[in-house]
Amino acid sequence: MEPEKILNISVDCVVFGFDINTKSLNVLLIKRFLATQDKEEILVDDYVLTGYHVYKEETLDETATRVLKELTGLTNQYKKQFKAFGDPDRLMNPKDIIWIKNEAFHLRTTTIAYYFLLKTEDVDVNNSKKQAKWFPVSNLPELGFDHKKIILEAYEDLKIKCLSEPIIFKLLPDKFTINEVQDVYQSILGIEIDNRNFRRKLINKKYIIALDEKQVGVSKKPAQLYMFSKDIYDKMFSKNYLISI
Amino acid sequence: MEPEKILNISVDCVVFGFDINTKSLNVLLIKRFLATQDKEEILVDDYVLTGYHVYKEETLDETATRVLKELTGLTNQYKKQFKAFGDPDRLMNPKDIIWIKNEAFHLRTTTIAYYFLLKTEDVDVNNSKKQAKWFPVSNLPELGFDHKKIILEAYEDLKIKCLSEPIIFKLLPDKFTINEVQDVYQSILGIEIDNRNFRRKLINKKYIIALDEKQVGVSKKPAQLYMFSKDIYDKMFSKNYLISI
DNA sequence: AAAAACAAACGTAAATATGACGTTTGTAAA
């Protein structure tokens, strides 16, 4: 006889980090643990996203924020809820059978998936209790559960979204060079962009502000630093949508 | 003492229908019923989205498809899962207290929200058991629960998405005129578009095919009919994203 | 001190797209 199913809601977080040195878009993953009925923890040789079930008095957003903080120590990072995954058979692992009075119940876990955008340099990977590690999106390790699917859907969403909103700057430090912005686009979209045209286009945006500062400590001509002005951007697009039908 | 909470997962559907005659983007809503503890049904004087809880062996997509079919009889319509709503206090109504052995439990319902795109003319509103009715997005009635919020978030998503993907054609018959396409954009985005420029732009798209047919039964010069070729569109954008950084 | 290396930054010309309009055309109804 099939065990009864008990509902469970969790949040899973795809943490995207851009590495400005290797020019690579990465995902932060942890080693997978299996908890058996006896609460013993067994390390399995693959990686998973971090997630947790939603607490009783918590909103979904709050769960995501909490999960990120526990993993990275960071708060106030850009996050987006992009998809819920709730197939009845999306399970799972021995932990998903719970025992009530000697009767087995299957947990059916629906997960609300979020992605975060931040800089790899902001995360102290070694300080984490969780054996967290960065992997390039283009070269993911073996992944547990349906987490590969979740990462790829987050990535697709990011690709589309970064073309219609200036979220790219969440992956860069406050002060950046034109070429660094180009690096992010190239890395996310997997394309080559002509630097001269890209440069002109970006500099002409009103919301890209040239600072009175240049790079320091580089062994070539140091590049001009810029910042992104959210204020100006918001004013420009407050009412009208960019029409490019 | 606070009653314990029991989890529940539902799907709610925002059914968008374009009315080609009134040139209006509408939402299909039903009168709200309240089921009390005694299973008596009380009609409340506001409207709600249609939704239902997710069956035991159902995927979320299947639930959405089922809900749409029960409401409209239609299958194979464009649908998109756009957001999960799961605030702990997002409910509620008397139905959301359930009684187990004289003990009250609160249902905490997380809803996975979908929107559908179709033509109002495809739905026989009167045939529906549910007292379904179309309302313009710009003039919604009093809405129950957090359904106004859900509709508005669906609408925002649609506005952005229709500028980056050709989903607009899901709101139109297979054969349409240029002006009808313009009507849909104007209605969704709430803007005026210059007809001469719009026309030129649209006709130049390779995936807009002129048919050997014209409108019939109109009392003015009958317009040329066109169709959208998904094949051609997919080939054009199969690999590369439209870069407009 | 001069030269080399090299990314940063600037420049240009042709092709294409856009925005803001005016004009013609084809059909049904008067």
Add this chain to the structure above:
DNA sequence: TTTACAAACGTCATATTTACGTTTGTTTTT
């Protein structure tokens, strides 16, 4: 026939894009 009117076509100035070539300003090497 004529009229009404949306459908459909046309034009021109400006802006944007594409595809390249060239110069500049540091640091490192000679």
